[in-house]
Structure formats: structure tokens, C-alpha cells
Amino acid sequence: MSPRDTGGDLQWLVASLGSPNLQNYRAVDHTHHVRRCSVKMPRPCDVKNYEDWYKVGNSCVMYFNESLNFTDAEFRCRNAAPGGHLASVHSSQANNNLNCIVLKYNKKSPRIWLGGFEFFNSGKWVWIDDSNWDFQAWVPGEPNNQKGKEDCLEMNWKENGKWNDDRCFNKKNFVCSFTN
Numbered sequence: 606m607s608p609r610d611t612g613g614d615l616q617w618l619v620a621s622l623g624s625p626n627l628q629n630y631r632a633v634d635h636t637h638h639v640r641r642c643s644v645k646m647p648r649p650c651d652v653k654n655y656e657d658w659y660k661v662g663n664s665c666v667m668y669f670n671e672s673l674n675f676t677d678a679e680f681r682c683r684n685a686a687p688g689g690h691l692a693s694v695h696s697s698q699a700n701n702n703l704n705c706i707v708l709k710y711n712k713k714s715p716r717i718w719l720g721g722f723e724f725f726n727s728g729k730w731v732w733i734d735d736s737n738w739d740f741q742a743w744v745p746g747e748p749n750n751q752k753g754k755e756d757c758l759e760m761n762w763k764e765n766g767k768w769n770d771d772r773c774f775n776k777k778n779f780v781c782s783f784t785n
């Protein structure tokens with residue numbers, strides 16, 4: 606967590622103690638989209654045997670507290686559920702919901718793999734579940750392809766809920782999803 610995030614927590618605490626009006630803290634809290642998690646988590650997945658997963662957009666998603674490189678994480682997702690892949694994201698709301706799940710399970714270390722990667726050296730990004738690349742939420746200045754070696758998509762480096770390209774062999778926790 607960055608110092609700014611800690612400040613956000615304190616602002617939230619002070620604001621919520623001082624006033625029952627939730628709008629007050631939203632106005633001053635730079636991480637407001639995260640604060641809404643405590644108000645409303647995504648609803649449970651409606652697929653039998655996956656009720657402990659969450660419904661985000663059209664997909665069911667789950668956080669995995671296992672530190673793996675991008676490829677191993679993708680295959681872990683394929684084994685975790687039929688049609689499973691590292692998660693794709695298609696809207697701001699889905700991005701927020703997904704981040705809520707991450708923070709619920711691991712607020713201290715929220716950097717995760719998502720299922721996006723640069724298609725060879727094309728500068729084009731694709732989702733490994735083959736869905737359309739129709740939404741993105743990069744940290745300003747990213748993807749920067751540092752030293753020409755960053756091809757895989759992570760969330761929660763530097764800015765809460767925002768994306769960065771990182772080296773695929775780095776190990777991170779991750780989020781899987783499937784669409785039934």
C-alpha cells in the first residue's frame with residue numbers, strides 16, 4: 606500500500622465516524638471506487654459448484670492466492686473451471702468489482718495478473734480468453750514495455766485498480782474467470 610492509500614483509509618475512517626453521509630468521504634477520497642466495495646460486493650456466481658465465485662459482468666470470477674508466473678497462472682485457471690482463463694475486463698464497473706474482490710482477499714498485496722498480453726511485439730493487446738479488447742484502465746504512462754520485456758497485464762501496481770505491463774515471468778497472485 607502506498608502512503609496515499611493509507612491516507613485514504615484515514616480520511617475514510619474520519620469521515621465515516623463524523624458523518625453517516627457516505628457522499629462526504631467519496632468527495633475527498635481518491636480511492637473512492639474501492640470504498641464502494643464495503644457497501645456492495647459483487648453478487649455470487651450463479652453456476653452450480655461455483656457459488657463461492659463472484660458474478661462480474663457476464664463472467665464468474667475468483668481470486669487465487671497463489672504466486673505464479675503469467676503462464677502458470679493461466680493454466681491454473683484452465684484447471685479451476687470449465688472455460689477458465691485469467692480474467693478479462695470489459696467495463697469500468699467490472700474493473701471496480703474485480704478490484705473489490707482482490708482487496709477483500711488480499712488488501713496488503715493486491716498486485717495480480719489479469720489475462721491481457723501484448724500479441725508478440727505488435728503493440729496490440731489481447732485477452733487470453735479470446736474476448737474483445739474493448740476496455741482498458743492503464744496507469745498513466747503505461748504500457749511502457751520497459752526494456753522491451755513487459756508483455757503481460759497486471760492490476761494494482763502503483764495505482765489502485767489501474768493496469769501496468771510487467772514481465773510475464775514475475776510471480777503474482779491472479780484472478781480467474783469463466784463465462785458460461
Ligand SMILES: [Ca+2]
Pocket residue numbers: 723750753754755756757770
Ligand atoms: Ca511488450
Ligand SMILES: [Ca+2]
Pocket residue numbers: 747748749750751755769770771
Ligand atoms: Ca510497465
